Amino acid sequence: MSLVITQPFINGKVDGSTADNLLHQINPASEEVFTEVQGAGLNCLQRAIDGAQSAFEDHWRSFGTRQRADVLYGIAAAIKTHRDELAQIESMNVGKPIADARDEIELGSRIFEYYAGAISKTYGQTLPVAKQGLDLTLREPLGVVAGIVPWNFPFPIACWKVAPALAAGNSVLLKPASISPLTALALGYLAHEAGLPSGVLQVIPGPGSSIGEAITKHPLVRKVSFTGSTESGARIMELAAPGIKRVSLELGGKSPNIVFADADLERAARESPMSVFANTGQDCCARSRIFVEDSIYDAFVERFLEATQALKVGDPLLDGTQLGPMVSATQRASVESYIQSARQDGRTLAWGGDRPYAKGYYLNPTVILDTETNDRCWKEEIFGPVVCIRRFHDESTMLKEVNDTPYGLSGSIWTQHLARAIRVARQVESGVLSINTHSSVHVEAPFGGYKQSGIGRDLGMNALDGYCEIKNIFIAED
Numbered sequence: 001m002s003l004v005i006t007q008p009f010i011n012g013k014v015d016g017s018t019a020d021n022l023l024h025q026i027n028p029a030s031e032e033v034f035t036e037v038q039g040a041g042l043n044c045l046q047r048a049i050d051g052a053q054s055a056f057e058d059h060w061r062s063f064g065t066r067q068r069a070d071v072l073y074g075i076a077a078a079i080k081t082h083r084d085e086l087a088q089i090e091s092m093n094v095g096k097p098i099a100d101a102r103d104e105i106e107l108g109s110r111i112f113e114y115y116a117g118a119i120s121k122t123y124g125q126t127l128p129v130a131k132q133g134l135d136l137t138l139r140e141p142l143g144v145v146a147g148i149v150p151w152n153f154p155f156p157i158a159c160w161k162v163a164p165a166l167a168a169g170n171s172v173l174l175k176p177a178s179i180s181p182l183t184a185l186a187l188g189y190l191a192h193e194a195g196l197p198s199g200v201l202q203v204i205p206g207p208g209s210s211i212g213e214a215i216t217k218h219p220l221v222r223k224v225s226f227t228g229s230t231e232s233g234a235r236i237m238e239l240a241a242p243g244i245k246r247v248s249l250e251l252g253g254k255s256p257n258i259v260f261a262d263a264d265l266e267r268a269a270r271e272s273p274m275s276v277f278a279n280t281g282q283d284c285c286a287r288s289r290i291f292v293e294d295s296i297y298d299a300f301v302e303r304f305l306e307a308t309q310a311l312k313v314g315d316p317l318l319d320g321t322q323l324g325p326m327v328s329a330t331q332r333a334s335v336e337s338y339i340q341s342a343r344q345d346g347r348t349l350a351w352g353g354d355r356p357y358a359k360g361y362y363l364n365p366t367v368i369l370d371t372e373t374n375d376r377c378w379k380e381e382i383f384g385p386v387v388c389i390r391r392f393h394d395e396s397t398m399l400k401e402v403n404d405t406p407y408g409l410s411g412s413i414w415t416q417h418l419a420r421a422i423r424v425a426r427q428v429e430s431g432v433l434s435i436n437t438h439s440s441v442h443v444e445a446p447f448g449g450y451k452q453s454g455i456g457r458d459l460g461m462n463a464l465d466g467y468c469e470i471k472n473i474f475i476a477e478d
């Protein structure tokens with residue numbers, strides 16, 4: 001069977017009974033519709049939730065840990081086997097360079113392997129309570145949980161919601177973004193083929209405003225694990241409140257990249273462009289505000305521009321392409337409005353700002369200098385290939401500017417002075433920091449934000465906490 005599935009995948013099969021929301025799948029490199037996906041309607045959603053609840057009660061909850069781990073290892077293997085096909089689908093669906101798409105599919109496979117192994121390492125405690133007896137805790141699954149995911153990293157984010165939730169014994173509703181549902185649907189099918197009982201993973205494409213909201217409000221859904229914009233995250237919290245539903249939120253960012261005068265200048269300048277332009281800037285961790293210490297500012301900017309100019313922007317399906325098109329015309333128009341406002345403010349556009357090709361939603365990487373801290377470009381998440389660079393003179397003023405944002409997701413610090421690295425890292429209000437690198441996402445380590453960048457953590461053993469209840473049992477000794 002082809003992995004291009006164009007209907008909701010529920011109860012172990014495609015569900016063709018719904019045509020409520022036809023979702024056009026556009027290849028951002030050609031601007032052409034290459035397939036249509038039938039989004040779920042509310043009846044289909046209800047069947048999916050009922051099926052997930054029965055699958056949880058009748059099958060998955062009572063699977064032994066070994067049996068559950070074997071299924072997750074099977075899913076990891078199936079993803080690896082189909083890596084190239086999944087990468088092609090992803091690249092066509094969101095314009096991601098094919099080499100990055102392959103890496104992301106492999107990451108998905110490693111996430112399933114990690115959580116397959118984690119199943120036998122998730123345990124409770126015995127506690128020395130004051131009363132005579134034995135007190136112990138059990139970790140129990142929540143029931144039906146939902147993962148609502150965005151379009152920028154569709155496959156790995158789906159995997160990092162689904163794998164820990166399944167490992168903890170829950171059944172899962174996965175709602176991909178309307179413009180990128182294909183690899184999520186393929187995951188549903190591959191998981192089922194790998195032995196996941198029908199109904200344990202239901203993949204329900206559909207608009208956030210109807211299907212996403214209906215999932216969030218549904219009384220049988222015990223938790224919503226959401227990744228997306230801060231605005232949608234706030235709406236989800238609001239909808240979840242009446243049912244006291246658990247939420248975890250991975251939201252927007254406006255991350256700093258801090259370069260001190262004692263940094264390895266060549267390396268910092270060479271590696272920094274991809275810390276903001278990778279995935280054509282559509283990255284919640286994008287280091288879109290660069291702070292450079294005064295004495296090396298000119299040298300850094302010169303090298304940064306050289307490295308930026310060398311980036312290959314082009315057909316995402318060609319090996320060697322580093323930046324593909326943006327995901328949609330709407331997204332590009334939104335980014336261009338920021339570039340326009342920098343122009344109107346009289347800022348220096350040192351590179352980019354224009355479209356390299358007439359066809360496809362391409363936008364050149366764009367470097368803006370001399371921004372002021374009140375500029376829109378400096379303050380707001382742009383979610384495209386735009387960076388602002390500012391100089392700083394002293395550490396404490398710079399740190400105030402770094403933290404003067406509602407966001408707190410990630411960031412980088414470049415210095416060869418260990419004590420400074422630690423001192424500054426402690427003061428930056430972000431959930432994920434990298435020192436002398438831009439690497440932020442590790443399967444084994446917690447990922448998530450401070451402030452309006454979110455609540456809770458994905459990945460690592462921490463993610464499992466969000467998918468378990470803790471039950472305390474006290475056994476009297478006499």
Ligand code: NAD
Pocket residue numbers: 148149150151152153175176177178206207208209211212213216227228229230232233235236250251252253283284285381383409448449453454
């Ligand atoms: P979005 O909020 O528009 O959509 C994300 C998902 O939520 C989609 O599946 C969408 O259909 C659904 N949705 C939208 N409104 C909803 C509602 N009212 N109720 C329920 N579901 C709803 O975000 P996007 O444009 O797809 O993604 C870009 C945003 O995601 C950026 O802000 C980016 O920073 C953020 N992001 C964060 C992380 C992270 O880990 N912190 C990772 C990737 C992306």
